[in-house]
Amino acid sequence: MTFATSHVRGSVAVTVGMAASLSLFMPATHAQAVSNAVPSYEVKINLTAAALDASHAPSAAVRSAFGITGSGKKRSYSYYDTVPQDLAGQGWSVRLRHKDGASSFEETYKKRFPVSNGDIDAALTQANQAGFTSSDTNYKAEVDWGYAKQTLSFSNDKTHSASGYSGTSLPSSDTGRNWLAADIPGKLANWGSTGWGADALGSSRAHGPVTSNVYSGAWGPSDDASIEVLPVVGASGSGTEYVIELSFKTDDFTDAAALHKDALSVAEQNGWLYKGDILKTDLILDRY
DSSP states (O other): OBOOOOOOOOTTOOOTTSOSOGGGTSOOOOOOOSOOOOOEEEEEEEEOGGGBOTTSSBOHHHHHHHTBOSOOEEEEEEEEEOTTOHHHHTTEEEEEEEETTOSEEEEEEEEEEEEOTTOHHHHHHHHHHTTOOTTOTTSEEEEEEOSSOEEEEEEEEEEEEOTTOOTTOOOOHHHHHHHHHHTOOHHHHTSSSTTHHHHHHHTOEEEEEEEEEEEEEEETTEEEEEEEEEEEEOTTSSSEEEEEEEEEEESOHHHHHHHHHHHHHHHHHTTOBOOSOOOHHHHHHHHO
């Protein structure tokens, strides 16, 4: 079944149940005394089900076109948020992920800032004013470059031992939440007001789990190319749809621009291009 809905949530949208005053939750504006962070780039292009073979793996033609040579590796993950999605409403996402065979779970705390009209510098300045600067080495800055949208994100990555968990298994919702709450970084814990993020995460539940297959390779100026095939429950609550995400990582803006242009061209010429932006975080939060 082809995934047919582009689902994007505004990075600073206020969720139902949040306080009426947005200013209560916005971070204090800081004088910009430290330089902006320097981001890396990840081009993310969604493909249609036409890119898959009968086993729901990338077809031989797709593999050849985008330099995908690796076999599929499984990974399972859940996002944690409250029922009204308070964290997502403030541009935050919290993910617990387990890659097949890994000795540790990956805990990722991510803050997103919208990029308007391609002005990455303006987004970096906005992030700087919220405390995400070049001096904060706890967070990795990245620009996600989709079909028509760019988003700046800052990720804080931590780990938790996977002892006792085999394959890609995940803990119960309560156990995962306790791990994530114990490791919450200060920026999220006190976002907007003292303890706000800690309280929100403490009231969260697991949205998921989902399990995908990731196929790796190299293409053009990127030696970190991949295709993730993610089965998700249908919008009606039954059936299965597939999100197919082609991605390339690079540290260079010029390389990212070339990869974006070329990937769109190749995918469209072959009838594989999904003409929209799908944010997996929002999709999983809404459907699980």
